[in-house]
Amino acid sequence: MSARTRIPALISRAGTTSVLTAAALAGSTLIPAAAPTAEAATPAGKALRIAASKKGSPYRYGAVGPHRFDCSGLTLYSFKRVGKKLPRTAAAQYNKTRHVSVRSRKAGDLVFFHSGGGVYHVGIYAGKGKIWHSPKPGRTVRKERIWTRSVWYGRVK
Known part of the structure; x- marks a missing residue:
């Protein structure tokens, strides 16, 4: 599953959970530049x-x-x-x-x-x-x- 398909799946599974919590679960895949080189x-x-x-x-x-x-x-x-x-x-x-x-x-x-x-x-x-x-x-x-x-x-x- 790619990051693009994984993120919406995480958000929909989160239900009432905030998008920020889903982003934390996804790790650095939402913001690749945040990963240290x-x-x-x-x-x-x-x-x-x-x-x-x-x-x-x-x-x-x-x-x-x-x-x-x-x-x-x-x-x-x-x-x-x-x-x-x-x-x-x-x-x-x-x-x-x-x-x-x-x-x-x-x-x-x-x-x-x-x-x-x-x-x-x-x-x-x-x-x-x-x-x-x-x-x-x-x-x-x-x-x-x-x-x-x-x-x-x-x-x-």
Whole structure:
């Protein structure tokens, strides 16, 4: 029985029971968008939401939160809150992740900016070519478009 035929059957069987009770019995079939996505339920998805919740927090070199961050401090803080350990610096975080291709990247993966083989910046991939990061002194945590192709992606284990 499909959701379309099951819902009217539930409502008619409910009799004097309210439609809301029937909806509760039907579960998330009435509102498919209310069902959480698998990606959002992962530690990486949760870390992404934590980073986003820090929007507007000021940059401070060496800071690991909860109110000020540098780039790797934001990623370390966000993943620590979901029970994942990361090293302190962007380069060390790159070495600790499972490297993934641009085609395999997912929201919640780390994005490492590099120059001459060295990693100098990190953010959390937000999807659609954007990252959450703490950019530099005088700026705040924000979501921005990735501005270069000189990036590598890593998935926190």
